[in-house]
Amino acid sequence: MSDTGHPHRIQLIRQGMVKHVAPHHWEELTPLLQEQRTYPSNTVISTRGSTLDHSLLLLDGIVARSIPRPDNERSTFVALQFRGDFVDLHAFPLKQLDHDVVAVTPSTVAVVQHDALKKVLDGNIEMSRTLWSLTLVDASIHRHWAMRNSAMRGFARVANFFSEIDARLCAATETYQDSYTIGITQTDIADATGMTPVHVNRVLKDLREDGCCSISNGHLQIIDRDRLHMRGDFDPAYLYLPGSEAPL
Amino acid sequence: MSDTGHPHRIQLIRQGMVKHVAPHHWEELTPLLQEQRTYPSNTVISTRGSTLDHSLLLLDGIVARSIPRPDNERSTFVALQFRGDFVDLHAFPLKQLDHDVVAVTPSTVAVVQHDALKKVLDGNIEMSRTLWSLTLVDASIHRHWAMRNSAMRGFARVANFFSEIDARLCAATETYQDSYTIGITQTDIADATGMTPVHVNRVLKDLREDGCCSISNGHLQIIDRDRLHMRGDFDPAYLYLPGSEAPL
DNA sequence: CGTATGCTTGAATCACGTCAACTGATGTGG
DNA sequence: CCACATCAGTTGACGTGATTCAAGCATACG
Known part of the structure; x- marks a missing residue:
């Protein structure tokens, strides 16, 4: 289920949302990342109701x-996380988990133990507030x-959804790309x-024929970004992306 | 637009969500509430995009x-707040507001200036974390x-919505009631x-005929709470209500 | 091989939206 | 006081976006 790697092999990227963490704070944070885990796609990382003593980067x-839905046949995605996101950082103050955490694609995470994090944050109000902000960006999303x-x-909804994925992946990789290998299925999109x-499936066809974007084999291609944003009434302000005019 | 009252006339209730704040922390917090404002129904309290230097209790x-919706004709409610809730506490770390804050019914708030709050929280990691938790409960909701x-x-959705209102108002007033005077319109329910x-309107009729609850003139009456919860698949765990088994 | 999973498409059905008319309550100004 | 406007609620007729059920077709895998 999970693959534990050596501490020194962790590739610490300061891209994506963690870029909001100032460099001198980042140096205090990285020593906490001592364990690395890998999950195959479609595996549950944490189940709701459980108490967490760690968070994941x-x-x-x-x-x-x-x-999970009432009928329990499928489930609803209420958020997606990309590289550079803190997953379940909200479990640090809250402990109890109110939802499941699932690896949609094969995923690699670094583990942050809460007691170690607590020791660092107890003496550092400023960083504490930055991490607070990170969880609040999640809330905004x-x-x-x-x-x-x-x-x-449907049409605008999916267009907006892909606009968000595009914007966040762009922030996570720090390069504007026309296509991404995201490897999510149409059922995943439906859940989200x-x-x-x-x-x-039908809406994706419409988006393709409209010249916005096309997706096949988990491969998202942005054909006309402006058009896609228009169709989805997309305004990225709510993402509080690092580097945008709205600071944290 | 807003009515400013005298400091000493503020009635400080420690009911609802603020009950998560421990009594000895509460004593540090209450001196910060120096201003009281009242808004009539359907007035905008804060507009999105603006920078806030205060939060509201x-x-x-x-x-x-x-x-606001893309078409700008109506808007979507993404959260409701009741007495005892911190409104816009997330604006304390985040400053920028990504949504409007509107008084749905005539509302009274107490103002907390951020710089005063900062002074208290800078020396108090524990209370800082409690307030962090409060914003995370919002995220859970x-x-x-x-x-x-x-x-x-539709049917289950509205049933679940009323179940939440019932549960939260109950927590806010600390008495189980069969009816509430909430004064929200059917259009408000539609927005939410x-x-x-x-x-x-049609769903409300169904709920009434099904014997769950009835609403008229802004007056919500719970006819059969268990039935209402069943119809709406309601489980209050996500509310992290004070006094429930899940602690903060 | 067979079985599972994801994608695609058609036809029937339904939940929900749209448009519109009517009611009753409240309020305002001449 | 009445005429008029406004707003919340109610209901009917109709249209449509979306679900459901179903079949067919790929590709991957033990």
Whole structure:
């Protein structure tokens, strides 16, 4: 299930959301990352209801926060995490987990033990507040997801969803790309957008024919970024991306 | 727009979510509440994009966090706040506001200036973490709203929504009631559940005829709480209510 | 090989949205 | 006081976006 690697082999990237952590704080943080784990796709990393004594820094892959549906046949994704994201950092103050954490694609994480983190943060109000901010950005994204899945129709909804993935992956890799190998299935997209896989399939076809983007074999290609943003009414402000005008 | 009251007239209730704040911390916090404001229903308290130097403690009324829709004709509610909730506490670390804050019903708030709060929190890691937790409970509720509006059908969705209101108002007033005067309109419910006002009206009729609850003139009556919870697949764990088994 | 998983498409159905008309309550100004 | 406007709620008729059920087709895998 999980593959433990040697401490010295951890590749510590300061890209994506963790870039909000100032360099001199980052130096205090990295020694805490002593364990590395790898999960194959479609595996549960943490289950809801459980108590966590650690959080994860996502090094590679895509991880979803997932809430099982009442019927228990499928589940709903309420958030996606990309490389450079702190996964379950909110479990540090809250301990109890209210949702599942699932590796959507093969994923690699670094483990941060809460007691070690506590020792560092207890003496460092400033960094403490930065990490607080990181969890609040998650909250901002949650709000956007609630809005998107409540107020937008299928076509615009998926367009907005891909715009977000594009923007976040761009921030995570620090290069603008026209195509990404993300390896998520249409069923995953359905879980994230609150639609059926069948309808997702049809919307994807519409997006392709409209010249926005195309996705096949887990390979997302942005054909016309401006058009995609327009169709999805996309405004990345809610992402608080590092480097954008809105500071943390 | 806002009515400023005298400092000594503020009625400080330690009910609802602020009950998570320990009594000895509460004593440090209350001196910060020096100003009281009252807003009539349907008024904007803070607009998105603006920078906040204060947060609000909701003393009475119902306040919504609202994101304008692309068409700009209506807006979507992504959260509701009740008495005892910290409104916009997340603006303390984040400063920038990504959504509007609107008084849904006539509301009274107490103002907490961020610089005063900072002085208290800088020397108090423990309370700092409690307030961090409070914002994370908001995030948990956001996740639930995303799930609810993505995965549940109209009938169950509204049932779940009312179950939440019931549970939170109960926690806010510390008495189990069969009816509440909440004063929200069917259009408000529509904005919160991602439905049209017309369809909300029909669902409310179904809920009434099913013997769950009835709402008229902003007056919510719980007819059969167990039935309501069943219909809405309601499990209050995500609310982290004070006094429940899941501690902060 | 056979079986599982993901993608694609069609046809039928349904939940929900849209448009519109009507009611009742409240409020305002002449 | 009445005429008029406004807003919340209610209901009907109709249209459509989305789900459901189903079949077919790939590719991957033990």
